[in-house]
Amino acid sequence: MRNMATAMMLARKLSLGFFSFAVGVLVFCSVPFQAAAQKPASLFLVPSSGTFTVGSTVRISLLLNTAGQNVNAVEANLRFPPDKLQVVSPSAGKSLIGIWVSQPNYDNRKGVLRFQGAIPNPGINTSRGVVSDITFRVVGVGTAILQFEDSSKVLLNDGKGTNILGQVTNGVYHFVLPPPGGPIVTSPTHPDQETWYRNSTVTFEWESEEGVDAYSYMLNKVPVDTPDNIPEGRATRQTYTNLADGVYYFHIKALRDGVWGGVTHY
Numbered sequence: 001m002r003n004m005a006t007a008m009m010l011a012r013k014l015s016l017g018f019f020s021f022a023v024g025v026l027v028f029c030s031v032p033f034q035a036a037a038q039k040p041a042s043l044f045l046v047p048s049s050g051t052f053t054v055g056s057t058v059r060i061s062l063l064l065n066t067a068g069q070n071v072n073a074v075e076a077n078l079r080f081p082p083d084k085l086q087v088v089s090p091s092a093g094k095s096l097i098g099i100w101v102s103q104p105n106y107d108n109r110k111g112v113l114r115f116q117g118a119i120p121n122p123g124i125n126t127s128r129g130v131v132s133d134i135t136f137r138v139v140g141v142g143t144a145i146l147q148f149e150d151s152s153k154v155l156l157n158d159g160k161g162t163n164i165l166g167q168v169t170n171g172v173y174h175f176v177l178p179p180p181g182g183p184i185v186t187s188p189t190h191p192d193q194e195t196w197y198r199n200s201t202v203t204f205e206w207e208s209e210e211g212v213d214a215y216s217y218m219l220n221k222v223p224v225d226t227p228d229n230i231p232e233g234r235a236t237r238q239t240y241t242n243l244a245d246g247v248y249y250f251h252i253k254a255l256r257d258g259v260w261g262g263v264t265h266y
Contacts, residue, residue, distance in 0.1 A: 039067035040166020041154040043076055043131075045146060048171045051258045053178040054138050057088060060146065060171060062115070062131040064096065064154065069164065070123035073155035074131055075116045079147045082111040084140040084175055090115070096129040104132055123157035138175045146171035176257040182264030183207060183215065183236075183252050193266065203239040204250050204266065216260070217252035225251050226263050 042065045052058050062076060074097065080087075090104040090113060097117030106113045115132055148168040156162040183206035190197050206215075214231030219240055238250075250266040 038162075038164060039069065041066045041069065041071060041164045042167035042169070043074075043148060043152060043154065043165065044167075044169035045171040048169055049173060051174045051176060052138050053259050054141060054175055055178060056138050058085075058136045058138060058173070060134050060136065062134060064129045064131055065127050066125050066129070066154070067164070068125065070125050070157040071119065071154050071164070072121065072123035072157040073118045073153070073161070075151070075153040076113075076131055077115075077149040077151050078113040079149060080111045080113065080136075081140075081144050082108055084138065084142055084144040085111075085136045085146075085173075086139050087113060088135040088137050091133045091135070093133075094130050095132055096124055096126065097131065119157075121157065141175050141177060144173050144175065146173070176259060178259070178261060181262040183209065183212075183254055185250065185252060185264050185266040187250075187266065200243045201239065201241045202243060202248070203237065204252075205237045206252060206264075208234075208236045209254065209256075211256050212254045213257075214255045215252055216255070217250065219248055219250050221246060221248060223249055224265055225249070227251050227253055229260060231255055 044063050044065070046061045046063055050058070062078075064071075064074060086108045087106040090106060092100065092104050095117070096119065097115075098120050099118045101116040101118065102114075104113070104115050113134065117131075147170045152165060152168065153163045154165040156164045185204055185206045187202060187204050189199055189201060189203045202219075204217075212234070214234055215236075216227040216230060216232050217238060218225065218227045251263055252266075253263045254261045
C-alpha cells in the first residue's frame with residue numbers, strides 16, 4: 001500500500017513537472033512568432049546611388065516606410081566622409097516630423113548628421129514619408145557611403161515606444177572630376193568665324209582629350225544651344241555637305257566617366 005502511494009505521488013510530481021516544462025516550451029516558442037508578426041519599418045535614401053562631379057551639389061532625401069503601422073518617433077543618425085561630402089543644409093520644411101526634439105544638425109568636420117523628432121498621436125503610417133531633404137556639396141573624388149548608424153530608431157505608437165526599425169538602405173555615390181569645359185574646335189574649311197565662305201561643305205575638327213568616352217554635337221542656326229545626351233562616338237572630325245546659304249553654329253560636348261561636360265560653340 002505504501003509502495004502504491006509513493007508511486008502515485010511520484011507520478012503526480014512527474015506530471016506537474018511535465019506540465020511546467022510544456023508551458024515553458026510554449027511560452028518560449030511563442031516569442032519568435034510574435035516578433036515575426038511585427039513588420040519592420042525601414043529608413044532609406046533617394047537617390048541611393050549615382051555619379052556626380054566635384055563642385056556640384058547633390059540633394060538626397062531621407063525617407064521612412066512604416067510597413068503599415070503607426071509610428072510616433074524617428075531618430076536617424078548618419079555618417080558621411082567629410083573629405084568627399086559637406087552638408088550645405090538639411091531641410092525640415094517638408095518633413096513628416098511634427099515636433100523636433102532638436103533641429104536637424106550636422107558636423108562637417110566629423111561627418112555626422114542627426115535627426116530626432118516625434119509625430120503627434122495617432123502617429124503616422126507611410127510608405128515613403130520624407131524625414132528630411134539634405135543638400136550636400138561634392139568636395140573630393142572617389143566613392144562615398146552615406147551610412148545609417150546602429151543608434152537609429154523608429155518607435156511604434158503602442159504606448160511602449162517599441163523600436164521597429166528593421167532595415168536601412170545606405171547610399172553609395174561616386175564622385176569624379178568635371179569633364180573639360182568643351183572640346184577645342186577648329187574648321188579647316190571655315191577657319192575664320194567672322195568670314196563668309198562660298199563653300200557649302202563644312203568640316204569641324206576637335207582635339208582628342210584623355211579620358212573622354214564620347215562626344216555629342218549638332219549643327220543649327222542657333223548661336224547657343226546644347227546637344228542631346230546621345231553619344232556620337234569618339235571620332236574627332238565631322239563634315240556636313242550641301243548646306244543652304246546662311247549662318248550656322250556648331251555645338252559639341254564631351255562625355256567622361258558618365259558625366260557630360262560643358263558645350264563649345266563654333
